[in-house]
Amino acid sequence: MLDGYKRICFNHAMKLLPYLDIHTHRRLPHEDSVSVDSLSIEELKLMQTSREYSTAGIHPWWLEDYTQDEISELQNNILKLLQAGKVWGIGETGLDRTMPELMDRQLELFFWHLDLAHQFELPLVIHNVRSGSDFLGVMKEKKPNTPWIFHDFRGNEEMVKSLLRLHPDCYFSFGISLDNSPQIRELLPVIPLENLFLETDDQKHLDIHDIYLRASQQLGLDLDFLKSQIWHNFKKITRFPQ
Numbered sequence: 150m151l152d153g154y155k156r157i158c159f160n161h162a163m164k165l166l167p168y169l170d171i172h173t174h175r176r177l178p179h180e181d182s183v184s185v186d187s188l189s190i191e192e193l194k195l196m197q198t199s200r201e202y203s204t205a206g207i208h209p210w211w212l213e214d215y216t217q218d219e220i221s222e223l224q225n226n227i228l229k230l231l232q233a234g235k236v237w238g239i240g241e242t243g244l245d246r247t248m249p250e251l252m253d254r255q256l257e258l259f260f261w262h263l264d265l266a267h268q269f270e271l272p273l274v275i276h277n278v279r280s281g282s283d284f285l286g287v288m289k290e291k292k293p294n295t296p297w298i299f300h301d302f303r304g305n306e307e308m309v310k311s312l313l314r315l316h317p318d319c320y321f322s323f324g325i326s327l328d329n330s331p332q333i334r335e336l337l338p339v340i341p342l343e344n345l346f347l348e349t350d351d352q353k354h355l356d357i358h359d360i361y362l363r364a365s366q367q368l369g370l371d372l373d374f375l376k377s378q379i380w381h382n383f384k385k386i387t388r389f390p391q
């Protein structure tokens with residue numbers, strides 16, 4: 150048991166922990182939060198990382214809008230950023246079944262990112278649209294050995310359990326869906342707390358403080374406790390503190 154003074158210090162330290170936004174495309178730093186910024190095409194072209202933590206990767210949607218030469222140039226820059234130790238993780242990358250005609254190229258590109266994650270021992274931030282079973286197949290084949298963070302996760306309980314069974318170092322992140330999806334609000338308590346993250350993604354009007362509040366209410370947890378748990382999760386998977 151903590152005595153009175155130690156308890157006050159402990160509570161104070163918990164309050165000082167920042168809010169963590171594990172995946173964002175916005176550049177809106179708050180005083181009391183830390184973000185993991187997914188680098189934009191422009192930032193990748195300029196090899197410009199963010200002030201805090203950055204992830205570098207090629208979004209599957211970019212395959213629709215950019216030529217193979219442009220994608221190759223981005224791949225070169227991502228490799229250079231990795232070699233320079235400038236990024237916290239790899240992504241956002243992944244698979245999107247709403248673009249079935251590009252599935253082969255998406256998979257090829259995802260494997261490229263996965264190889265880099267293994268080579269540089271870094272977490273992957275994953276875009277998953279109706280591709281849960283594809284990822285299960287990839288896991289069986291490739292045996293991932295670095296953290297996989299499924300951002301804006303929209304799967305169900307069965308998928309969460311299957312993914313964790315194959316790869317216990319999986320994380321599930323939630324943002325806008327806590328506002329607009331009753332299914333995801335129901336799913337939230339199923340996620341082990343040590344595998345949970347929260348995010349703003351590209352939602353212009355979403356505030357990370359509100360997401361934490363929403364999640365803490367849904368989970369019936371004290372807000373400071375949730376902050377400390379998520380901060381602990383972040384520290385656990387941060388390979389190279391920046």
Ligand SMILES: [Zn+2]
Pocket residue numbers: 172174187241300350351
């Ligand atoms: Zn995103």
